[in-house]
Amino acid sequence: xxxxxxxxxxxxxxxxxxxxxxxxRHRELCERAVDPLEIAAGLEAHGITDRTxxxxxxxxxxxxxxxxxxxxxxxxxxxxxxxxxxxxxxDRRRSVAVLLLPLLPGTLCAAALxxxxxxxxxxxxxxxxxxxxxxxxxLRAALRRGPLALPDALASRSATGSWTCWLLVYAVLGDGxxxxxxxxxxxxxxxGTADGxxxxxLAPLLALTLAVAPATWTAGLFLAHARRKLAASRGLEDFxxxxxxxxxxxxxxxLGALAALVVLCAPFLDxxxxxxxxxxxxxxxxxxxxxxxxxxxHAPRVILMLTAVAQVLAPATVFAARLPGCAALGAPVExxxxxxxxxxxxxxxxxxxxxxxxxxxxxTLARASAHLRPEQAR
Amino acid sequence: MRIGLLTxxxxxxxxxxxxxxxxxxxxxxxxxxxxxxxxxxGQAQEDAGWVELPPQVQRVRTAxxxxxxxxxxxxxxxxxxxxxEHYGELAAALCTAAEPxxxxxxxxxxxxxxxxxxxxxxxxRFANALHGLAELARDEGxxxxxxxxxxxxxxxxxxxxxxxxxxxxxxxxxxxLLTVADHLERALRPLSLDWYEEDGLxxxxxxxxxxxxxxxxxxxxxxxxxxxxxxxxxxxVRLRTHYLTRPDAxxxxxxxxxxxxxxxxxxxxxxxxxxxxxxxxxxxxxERCGADRAKLRTIHPGLDATPFARVGEDRRPEDREKxxxxxxxxxxxxxxxxxxxxxxxxxxLVWFGRVEPAKDLVSLLHAFAEVRAAEPxxxxxxxxxxxxxxxxxxLGHCRALAAQLFPDEADGPHAVGRNPVSFEEPGGPxxxxxxxxxxxxxxxxxxxxxxGFPVGLIEAMFCGRATVSTDVGAVVEVxxxxxxxxxxxxxxxxxxxxxxxxxxxxxxxxLGAAARARALELFSVEQNVAAFRxxxxxxxxxxxxxxxxxxxxxxPQPFAAPAEAHVPGHWTEPTPRxxxxxxxxxxxxxxxxxx
Numbered sequence: 007x008x009x010x011x012x013x014x015x016x017x018x019x020x021x022x023x024x025x026x027x028x029x030x031r032h033r034e035l036c037e038r039a040v041d042p043l044e045i046a047a048g049l050e051a052h053g054i055t056d057r058t059x060x061x062x063x064x065x066x067x068x069x070x071x072x073x074x075x076x077x078x079x080x081x082x083x084x085x086x087x088x089x090x091x092x093x094x095x096x097d098r099r100r101s102v103a104v105l106l107l108p109l110l111p112g113t114l115c116a117a118a119l120x121x122x123x124x125x126x127x128x129x130x131x132x133x134x135x136x137x138x139x140x141x142x143x144x145l146r147a148a149l150r151r152g153p154l155a156l157p158d159a160l161a162s163r164s165a166t167g168s169w170t171c172w173l174l175v176y177a178v179l180g181d182g183x184x185x186x187x188x189x190x191x192x193x194x195x196x197x198g199t200a201d202g203x204x205x206x207x208l209a210p211l212l213a214l215t216l217a218v219a220p221a222t223w224t225a226g227l228f229l230a231h232a233r234r235k236l237a238a239s240r241g242l243e244d245f246x247x248x249x250x251x252x253x254x255x256x257x258x259x260x261l262g263a264l265a266a267l268v269v270l271c272a273p274f275l276d277x278x279x280x281x282x283x284x285x286x287x288x289x290x291x292x293x294x295x296x297x298x299x300x301x302x303x304h305a306p307r308v309i310l311m312l313t314a315v316a317q318v319l320a321p322a323t324v325f326a327a328r329l330p331g332c333a334a335l336g337a338p339v340e341x342x343x344x345x346x347x348x349x350x351x352x353x354x355x356x357x358x359x360x361x362x363x364x365x366x367x368x369x370t371l372a373r374a375s376a377h378l379r380p381e382q383a384r
Numbered sequence: 385m386r387i388g389l390l391t392x393x394x395x396x397x398x399x400x401x402x403x404x405x406x407x408x409x410x411x412x413x414x415x416x417x418x419x420x421x422x423x424x425x426g427q428a429q430e431d432a433g434w435v436e437l438p439p440q441v442q443r444v445r446t447a448x449x450x451x452x453x454x455x456x457x458x459x460x461x462x463x464x465x466x467x468x469e470h471y472g473e474l475a476a477a478l479c480t481a482a483e484p485x486x487x488x489x490x491x492x493x494x495x496x497x498x499x500x501x502x503x504x505x506x507x508x509r510f511a512n513a514l515h516g517l518a519e520l521a522r523d524e525g526x527x528x529x530x531x532x533x534x535x536x537x538x539x540x541x542x543x544x545x546x547x548x549x550x551x552x553x554x555x556x557x558x559x560x561l562l563t564v565a566d567h568l569e570r571a572l573r574p575l576s577l578d579w580y581e582e583d584g585l586x587x588x589x590x591x592x593x594x595x596x597x598x599x600x601x602x603x604x605x606x607x608x609x610x611x612x613x614x615x616x617x618x619x620x621v622r623l624r625t626h627y628l629t630r631p632d633a634x635x636x637x638x639x640x641x642x643x644x645x646x647x648x649x650x651x652x653x654x655x656x657x658x659x660x661x662x663x664x665x666x667x668x669x670x671e672r673c674g675a676d677r678a679k680l681r682t683i684h685p686g687l688d689a690t691p692f693a694r695v696g697e698d699r700r701p702e703d704r705e706k707x708x709x710x711x712x713x714x715x716x717x718x719x720x721x722x723x724x725x726x727x728x729x730x731x732x733l734v735w736f737g738r739v740e741p742a743k744d745l746v747s748l749l750h751a752f753a754e755v756r757a758a759e760p761x762x763x764x765x766x767x768x769x770x771x772x773x774x775x776x777x778x779l780g781h782c783r784a785l786a787a788q789l790f791p792d793e794a795d796g797p798h799a800v801g802r803n804p805v806s807f808e809e810p811g812g813p814x815x816x817x818x819x820x821x822x823x824x825x826x827x828x829x830x831x832x833x834x835x836g837f838p839v840g841l842i843e844a845m846f847c848g849r850a851t852v853s854t855d856v857g858a859v860v861e862v863x864x865x866x867x868x869x870x871x872x873x874x875x876x877x878x879x880x881x882x883x884x885x886x887x888x889x890x891x892x893x894x895l896g897a898a899a900r901a902r903a904l905e906l907f908s909v910e911q912n913v914a915a916f917r918x919x920x921x922x923x924x925x926x927x928x929x930x931x932x933x934x935x936x937x938x939x940p941q942p943f944a945a946p947a948e949a950h951v952p953g954h955w956t957e958p959t960p961r962x963x964x965x966x967x968x969x970x971x972x973x974x975x976x977x978x979x
Binding site for chain 2 (some may be wrong): 043048051052055238240374376
């Protein structure tokens with residue numbers, strides 16, 4: 007700031023317009039100043055005092071600054087360059103490790119499933135426990151940084167973890183339980199196989215953990231695009247209109263990636279036809295996370311809770327229908343299961359939740375204020 | 385009297401800006417009560433803790449300005465409409481405000497009379513919006529969330545696109561709007577504090593803001609809610625600091641933020657009962673930003689004179705003879721001084737300060753070359769630490785230059801030579817204290833090209849040293865006629881002044897004594913504290929808090945305060961006096977009678 011070699015030594019002898027010399031020396035300061043006081047402050051920082059100003063035939067620095075402010079040509083074209091620069095800065099910080107970290111949960115989950123398939127008895131139990139712990143830790147690490155990371159200030163406010171766990175547990179055990187319940191079972195606890203009395207579906211789990219990677223990348227894409235639009239758009243309406251397609255595109259991209267993963271995973275686990283329930287659940291979790299990361303914690307929490315409760319209620323009504331006189335309670339779920347299989351329940355619940363959240367997100371994430379300092383809760 | 389001291393990142397925290405000054409003030413006015421309301425500026429500051437507080441500090445309330453503390457209140461429809469209305473007004477005031485520097489200019493091209501009116505209208509609008517937002521925060525809460533909501537950004541956009549908005553505001557993009565909304569939210573955080581209660585800022589008799597800007601905001605609101613008078617001290621003008629330190633942003637952001645800070649400053653100056661600039665420079669800025677001259681009271685910052693007493697009094701041998709008890713000590717000191725003789729001497733110039741390019745040591749070295757030509761044997765001591773990497777580089781440059789300009793010289797053919805220019809760090813031999821540094825030289829030199837309030841110069845004055853300084857900042861105001869002043873960046877003039885002082889010990893002594901007398905008179909802690917004591921009394925006498933007197937049931941008592949209580953001075957006296965006697969003699973009961 008104090009570039010002293012630039013300091014004015016007074017007017018050159020014989021110069022007709024001493025202020026012009028000064029203007030030339032402090033051109034940058036004068037051009038970027040938004041009012042005369044800014045020039046005055048800058049001039050004072052360069053050592054120009056009222057006594058110096060007297061040499062330019064001015065009463066004080068303020069009136070000298072006013073003359074400079076009035077005389078400098080000002081063009082507003084510099085604004086665009088300045089605002090475009092910081093938008094790209096954030097992208098470069100991403101390192102390879104952060105880019106590849108989201109692959110870790112899926113890889114570990116696949117390894118755990120392979121270990122489960124190769125072991126029996128007691129060892130199998132240990133392998134399952136180790137696999138769950140490893141995948142949980144990997145998930146934690148993957149969601150700790152990157153575009154899906156929760157800001158510190160929000161960590162305490164977004165208690166969506168337990169509801170997410172419920173949804174995942176239902177995705178693994180729920181369909182089997184419902185099918186058995188409608189048929190009159192179950193007669194025992196799940197034995198961890200896909201063809202037992204209470205079958206366990208592990209394909210959704212693998213697909214979802216593998217989908218952490220595309221989720222992170224698409225969220226990153228969305229963030230980068232939104233930031234670019236933020237810098238480029240001139241009005242809030244423009245911004246909303248341009249961000250909404252980006253959001254829907256990101257969700258569609260994620261959906262496509264998830265569908266591909268599900269199709270890829272299914273044959274390896276000898277699972278049946280691909281259930282759209284996984285897709286619905288994946289989109290639900292993705293949009294909920296996207297909203298939470300942007301500080302909208304309330305809606306995801308409520309929707310996740312409602313979805314989980316609805317899913318738990320479905321088998322509960324079937325069991326309740328066995329009580330004498332309550333047969334009517336189980337009728338809707340039984341009819342639904344009979345019509346389109348047990349996976350209709352998660353498809354309906356998760357699909358409804360995902361749609362609600364998507365509509366909510368297309369309104370809230372299109373607001374400019376959503377992209378303002380996401381570290382703070384709203 | 386109960387004084388609410390408002391600080392921002394300052395007083396109760398260790399190492400806060402202006403903390404030493406506030407501490408001296410609070411300790412000096414031990415017959416008044418102090419309530420300290422402090423903003424902290426970061427986690428590091430909160431971790432550092434507080435300084436030791438004297439007993440007259442009754443309570444300390446702090447609020448972090450660096451985190452947004454939401455109360456979780458969500459506004460209903462009516463509160464939302466109220467918020468949008470007030471925030472929109474605020475934004476409109478920012479977008480249409482005249483540029484801060486030009487509002488006060490009489491008779492410009494806009495035509496006489498017209499130029500003045502829009503400014504005041506904007507100021508009123510701004511103040512009303514500010515008060516409206518504060519009332520909303522007090523009634524409903526949830527202001528922080530509202531300030532960060534989409535409504536706020538939308539109101540800002542509307543204001544920027546409205547007809548009559550200035551050009552820079554019209555060009556604001558969405559990211560600019562977000563940045564401005566973010567800054568406004570930070571700046572308006574003091575509005576949602578719970579300080580504005582009857583037992584909070586409502587209970588003090590006077591608010592004293594230790595700086596302008598955000599720190600004065602609670603004072604403004606206390607004045608609005610309770611009529612508490614406000615005194616604002618500005619040792620550095622916050623608006624100017626804002627201009628110098630603001631981040632590189634687009635013109636729209638800088639323009640709107642400058643308007644906000646300009647309007648806030650103008651409103652502070654308008655609402656304050658008294659403004660206390662620390663020097664003429666701050667005073668000029670305040671006048672420029674619309675401060676009423678009648679409200680300005682310059683009170684120079686005070687320095688503790690006791691560390692310099694020994695060096696300052698040194699020159700009077702007759703005093704020393706009288707004081708026989710200290711003779712032993714004196715002898716020791718004499719020995720010490722003899723030891724220091726190799727550093728000090730009648731032909732030594734001293735420069736003391738932080739080494740940075742603005743101090744222009746190069747010019748000093750060139751001047752010293754001319755001094756050496758006139759007075760061979762003169763030495764120059766440069767005592768100071770470099771500030772930052774820039775200072776380090778500059779110090780290295782100066783060392784190289786000194787080695788180039790002045791060859792080492794020795795007393796005789798068999799002695800080891802040394803350079804006539806010595807670079808020392810404070811705390812080294814012969815420079816244990818600031819007083820020692822000044823005592824070690826005959827003349828103290830200040831060669832800066834940029835300077836604020838020159839504390840080093842005042843220290844030299846306290847030490848009774850003749851000084852040669854450049855005409856920058858508040859130097860002339862400080863030195864008066866008790867030292868030589870030369871133009872900046874003029875080594876020859878500097879050299880001539882130094883030589884004239886070096887050749888004339890009598891003049892040196894005379895100037896030094898005058899400088900010490902002047903410093904003791906104007907820049908001591910005592911004068912500072914006494915001036916503030918007087919100012920407090922004057923403020924309370926002129927603009928007292930009017931609190932309704934309540935009866936047992938809590939209803940206001942009619943006629944509890946007689947009408948003459950509202951007249952300044954005794955109404956029965958023929959000539960109304962500015963300061964009522966009851967305020968001057970016993971300041972404490974003022975609160976009792978008014979309550």
